[in-house]
Amino acid sequence: MTSHVYHPREIEQQAQDYWDEEQSFKMSESSEGEKFYCLSMFPYPSGRLHMGHVRNYTIGDVISRYQRMQGKNVLQPMGWDAFGMPAENAAMKNNVPPARWTRENIDYMRTQLKQLGFAYDWQRELATCDPDYYRWEQWLFIQLYKKDLVYKKTAAVNWCPNDMTVLANEQVIDGCCWRCDTAVERKEIPQWFMKITAYADELLTELDNLPDWPEKVRTMQRNWIGRSKGIEVVFGIEGQDTGLKVFTTRPDTLMGVSYVAVAPEHALATEVARDNADIAAFIKECEHAGTSEASIEALEKRGLDLGLKAIHPISGEQVPVYVANFVLIGYGEGAVMAVPAHDQRDWEFAQKYQIPIRVVITPEGYDGDVDALVSDAAHVDKGVLVNSAEFTGLNFRQAFDAIAAYLEKNDRGRVRVNYRLRDWGVSRQRYWGAPIPMINCPDCGVVPVPEDQLPVVLPEEVVIDGEGSPIKKMPAFYQTTCPECGHDAQRETDTFDTFMESSWYYARYASYDQGESMLDQRADYWLPVDQYVGGIEHAILHLLYARFFHKLMRDAGLITSNEPFSRLLTQGMVLKDGSKMSKSRGNTVDPQELVGKYGADTVRLFTMFAAPPEQSLEWNGNAVEGASRFLKRFWKLVTDNDHLDLLAAWKGPGNVPAVDWQNADADCRKWRHEVHCLLQQSNRDFAKYQFNTVVSAGMKLLNLLYDVASARHSGTVGNTYDALLAEGIDILIRMLAPIVPHICHALWGLGGVGGALLDANWPQADPQALLRDNIEIVVQVNGKLRGKINIAAGAEQQQIEDAALGDDNVQRFIKGRQVRKIIVVPNKLVNIVVS
Ligand code: ANZ
Numbered sequence: 001m002t003s004h005v006y007h008p009r010e011i012e013q014q015a016q017d018y019w020d021e022e023q024s025f026k027m028s029e030s031s032e033g034e035k036f037y038c039l040s041m042f043p044y045p046s047g048r049l050h051m052g053h054v055r056n057y058t059i060g061d062v063i064s065r066y067q068r069m070q071g072k073n074v075l076q077p078m079g080w081d082a083f084g085m086p087a088e089n090a091a092m093k094n095n096v097p098p099a100r101w102t103r104e105n106i107d108y109m110r111t112q113l114k115q116l117g118f119a120y121d122w123q124r125e126l127a128t129c130d131p132d133y134y135r136w137e138q139w140l141f142i143q144l145y146k147k148d149l150v151y152k153k154t155a156a157v158n159w160c161p162n163d164m165t166v167l168a169n170e171q172v173i174d175g176c177c178w179r180c181d182t183a184v185e186r187k188e189i190p191q192w193f194m195k196i197t198a199y200a201d202e203l204l205t206e207l208d209n210l211p212d213w214p215e216k217v218r219t220m221q222r223n224w225i226g227r228s229k230g231i232e233v234v235f236g237i238e239g240q241d242t243g244l245k246v247f248t249t250r251p252d253t254l255m256g257v258s259y260v261a262v263a264p265e266h267a268l269a270t271e272v273a274r275d276n277a278d279i280a281a282f283i284k285e286c287e288h289a290g291t292s293e294a295s296i297e298a299l300e301k302r303g304l305d306l307g308l309k310a311i312h313p314i315s316g317e318q319v320p321v322y323v324a325n326f327v328l329i330g331y332g333e334g335a336v337m338a339v340p341a342h343d344q345r346d347w348e349f350a351q352k353y354q355i356p357i358r359v360v361i362t363p364e365g366y367d368g369d370v371d372a373l374v375s376d377a378a379h380v381d382k383g384v385l386v387n388s389a390e391f392t393g394l395n396f397r398q399a400f401d402a403i404a405a406y407l408e409k410n411d412r413g414r415v416r417v418n419y420r421l422r423d424w425g426v427s428r429q430r431y432w433g434a435p436i437p438m439i440n441c442p443d444c445g446v447v448p449v450p451e452d453q454l455p456v457v458l459p460e461e462v463v464i465d466g467e468g469s470p471i472k473k474m475p476a477f478y479q480t481t482c483p484e485c486g487h488d489a490q491r492e493t494d495t496f497d498t499f500m501e502s503s504w505y506y507a508r509y510a511s512y513d514q515g516e517s518m519l520d521q522r523a524d525y526w527l528p529v530d531q532y533v534g535g536i537e538h539a540i541l542h543l544l545y546a547r548f549f550h551k552l553m554r555d556a557g558l559i560t561s562n563e564p565f566s567r568l569l570t571q572g573m574v575l576k577d578g579s580k581m582s583k584s585r586g587n588t589v590d591p592q593e594l595v596g597k598y599g600a601d602t603v604r605l606f607t608m609f610a611a612p613p614e615q616s617l618e619w620n621g622n623a624v625e626g627a628s629r630f631l632k633r634f635w636k637l638v639t640d641n642d643h644l645d646l647l648a649a650w651k652g653p654g655n656v657p658a659v660d661w662q663n664a665d666a667d668c669r670k671w672r673h674e675v676h677c678l679l680q681q682s683n684r685d686f687a688k689y690q691f692n693t694v695v696s697a698g699m700k701l702l703n704l705l706y707d708v709a710s711a712r713h714s715g716t717v718g719n720t721y722d723a724l725l726a727e728g729i730d731i732l733i734r735m736l737a738p739i740v741p742h743i744c745h746a747l748w749g750l751g752g753v754g755g756a757l758l759d760a761n762w763p764q765a766d767p768q769a770l771l772r773d774n775i776e777i778v779v780q781v782n783g784k785l786r787g788k789i790n791i792a793a794g795a796e797q798q799q800i801e802d803a804a805l806g807d808d809n810v811q812r813f814i815k816g817r818q819v820r821k822i823i824v825v826p827n828k829l830v831n832i833v834v835s
């Protein structure tokens with residue numbers, strides 16, 4: 001006898017056991033149906049799942065299960081972004097090697113994911129700290145080295161003195177380390193770089209081919225890549241043969257240049273500093289500022305005159321050359337032509353050092369005092385050129401072209417496109433990462449590790465003592481012989497930025513067990529990912545690096561698609577009391593406790609119901625209770641009385657329901673109409689991934705079915721009510737299956753319905769039932785109300801006309817007259833015009 005009481009723990013375990021035994025989520029390329037690859041961003045194995053994970057993974061799971069019921073061959077894999085700093089910090093604190101800490105966390109979190117019933121193909125699980133995984137990253141890196149797409153250079157980097165590591169520009173927030181908030185310094189060390197700038201143009205233009213990405217994310221990437229079209233202008237330097245190149249996007253202001261400025265690291269400054277102690281000291285001081293634009297922006301603008309004279313490329317005039325802290329070495333040419341009248345930084349600098357401010361741009365039609373334009377600040381708007389010799393009177397566009405032509409003709413400049421995007425520095429001085437597969441030989445220089453010696457395995461049994469990476473002190477790791485000359489040589493002891501591993505994991509899932517190569521033809525079957533789900537915080541870094549890697553792998557002949565993720569959903573944050581749930585705020589809710597108390601389905605239902613996926617979700621304990629109550633009522637309705645028998649009769653194997661709905665009574669038809677309207681609404685919302693309104697449709701449907709059930713027991717009705725109840729239950733179970741898969745699986749089984757619910761067809765609304773039964777239409781004769789007719793909604797024009805003409809009262813008014821015209825306003829009125 002079926003219990004009428006809902007026992008989530010039992011049924012969830014049973015459903016999960018069933019999926020396990022049947023290997024329900026083990027996917028293959030040879031299955032029928034259009035492929036659909038649904039991926040949620042894999043977690044860092046921090047120890048326990050948090051609500052953000054639960055939300056992310058529930059969204060992905062609902063989409064996967066929904067797409068599967070649409071008949072698609074759906075892949076949903078899961079893995080672990082397993083390298084990274086927290087493992088080292090935890091290792092130090094708990095005195096356990098990062099590898100062990102990480103693997104224990106993975107084991108625990110895997111159990112948690114399984115308890116939530118996510119439909120993952122676990123055979124494809126990967127952890128990025130496994131040598132079988134990172135060996136292919138090392139392999140690719142070597143291929144790229146051969147293609148000149150990676151290189152080593154000594155460069156000023158952002159250095160966090162607390163974490164003792166280099167930070168990518170993106171890891172510097174307002175001049176401070178993204179993790180520990182310590183002020184970032186500059187430091188010169190040898191680094192490995194990936195030439196992402198070689199792909200800047202493609203990364204930018206192909207954003208236009210991603211219509212199913214949020215516009216916001218595409219804009220952020222566009223800004224990050226930062227394309228600007230400008231001119232490279234060469235200023236001569238008095239007494240020197242080589243000129244000074246600057247990059248400007250405002251050549252229209254060229255005649256207003258009153259000095260030029262170079263970055264502290266610029267060769268010209270270094271040269272002067274050699275026998276000028278003040279300059280040398282100033283340059284040294286600048287090392288303490290970060291290299292990011294934000295930290296530069298916040299600086300007080302300072303500089304020193306280098307004592308050199310630059311020669312203006314058009315007027316031949318001599319202007320001073322400064323070294324200035326607001327000029328970035330990494331952008332453009334590391335030098336600027338300063339136009340204090342029209343650039344705010346230049347203006348502030350000129351005020352401070354009493355450099356002339358020369359106005360060369362005024363608003364169109366301006367006839368006031370030109371100096372008044374720049375008395376309080378620079379006049380930065382574009383306009384018309386003044387005081388600009390032969391260029392006077394031109395507008396921005398005209399001036400750009402004319403000055404570009406002039407400079408090109410005189411070999412003093414050329415049009416150039418510049419990107420804000422920098423090459424990606426991938427070296428990290430931390431231990432817990434993939435070793436960079438390079439060898440430094442005293443004789444041969446940098447030599448890649450031969451492919452047959454890959455992977456370079458990171459030693460895992462280490463002690464983290466807080467004093468740098470243990471492999472840097474481990475001769476057994478770094479001592480080796482040069483593959484070229486056989487002499488003693490040293491391995492690279494830096495490891496890769498962990499963004500490297502997360503840049504291609506989505507592809508490896510397709511070829512997870514391929515031991516001979518990074519990817520195989522299965523990657524081309526599954527890729528691109530049809531739906532990617534993850535946090536907006538990855539809008540730039542991860543998503544840009546992954547797009548870059550995809551193109552690298554394409555150009556290495558490993559895959560043929562151009563982009564990794566066709567469609568992107570960025571889910572909103574989980575909030576509590578209005579602010580983001582986070583450990584540091586101490587406002588977290590442990591999903592594990594919730595699952596223990598209510599079961600996975602309740603947690604999934606709450607998460608889907610509380611907000612549409614893209615919006616933030618405010619934690620609400622009462623709503624969790626509400627979700628749980630709903631599931632109890634759902635269980636009760638389906639298991640009550642003879643309802644399971646009805647369902648079996650309706651749906652059981654071999655049964656084809658044939659119901660004469662047309663002859664059911666009016667109430668029954670009305671209810672059925674509502675059932676199908678709700679289904680239709682929910683189908684529309686499902687397609688838009690707007691799951692919260694799907695759930696509310698499900699709730700309304702449940703209430704309605706309770707009404708049907710009690711009407712049926714009032715004894716006044718025939719067995720079309722039985723059919724309607726069974727049909728409604730059948731619809732409700734299938735409709736909610738992606739969201740609350742366990743309870744639906746259990747009820748489907750209890751109802752004796754054949755086959756796995758997972759692969760059941762998606763329910764479709766009956767078009768007949770969607771029509772409103774009968775509607776009333778007024779009939780006019782020559783504009784005067786003469787009758788009312790009752791007619792089936794959606795009736796044909798001819799039918800309506802016939803009915804109107806056939807009405808007794810109407811007949812009286814048209815008798816013996818000629819009908820000239822009949823106007824039908826659908827669902828409202830008919831006007832018969834007679835003479
Ligand atoms: C003269 C000028 C006059 C500029 C003016 C602007 C306004 P975007 O558009 O972001 O590419 N610049 C060039 N290289 C620089 C560097 N290494 N460090 C700091 N600033 C640099 O910015 C291009 C503008 O940024 C360039 O145009 C240059 O200043 C400055 F009324 O040149 B402009």
Ligand code: ZN
Pocket residue numbers: 441442443444445482483484485486487489
């Ligand atoms: Zn050598």
